[in-house]
Amino acid sequence: MKSSPLKDKSYQFAIQIVELARELQHNKEFVISRQVLRSGTAVGALIREAEFAQSKPDFISKMSIALKEANETDFWLNLLFDTSYITQIQYDALINPCKELIAMLVATVNTTKSRLNKT
Numbered sequence: 001m002k003s004s005p006l007k008d009k010s011y012q013f014a015i016q017i018v019e020l021a022r023e024l025q026h027n028k029e030f031v032i033s034r035q036v037l038r039s040g041t042a043v044g045a046l047i048r049e050a051e052f053a054q055s056k057p058d059f060i061s062k063m064s065i066a067l068k069e070a071n072e073t074d075f076w077l078n079l080l081f082d083t084s085y086i087t088q089i090q091y092d093a094l095i096n097p098c099k100e101l102i103a104m105l106v107a108t109v110n111t112t113k114s115r116l117n118k119t
Contacts (some may be wrong), residue, residue: 010044036076066104
């Protein structure tokens with residue numbers, strides 16, 4: 001996996017999440033900031049890990065875990081917004097790329113599974 005939209009978007013998303021966590025910690029919110037930091041940056045790290053998967057099933061596994069982390073990040077972003085830790089503007093700037101990553105990961109996992117089943 002060279003440069004790809006999924007790899008690039010997940011890296012940019014991780015940067016946004018780091019900035020969010022930094023702001024939350026500056027405002028003395030430590031617990032949720034660590035959770036969203038962990039899950040939000042794990043997405044890109046797992047996609048990078050999948051780049052050197054040992055097999056198609058290993059690739060599917062890593063991408064599936066990245067999908068779970070993206071879904072968890074979606075949860076934390078919704079919680080932060082619903083508890084007024086982040087503004088509507090901040091929420092929109094983060095939830096949209098998160099949803100895009102989820103959709104891209106679902107498509108990647110499904111396509112790879114489909115190809116694996118055809119062999």
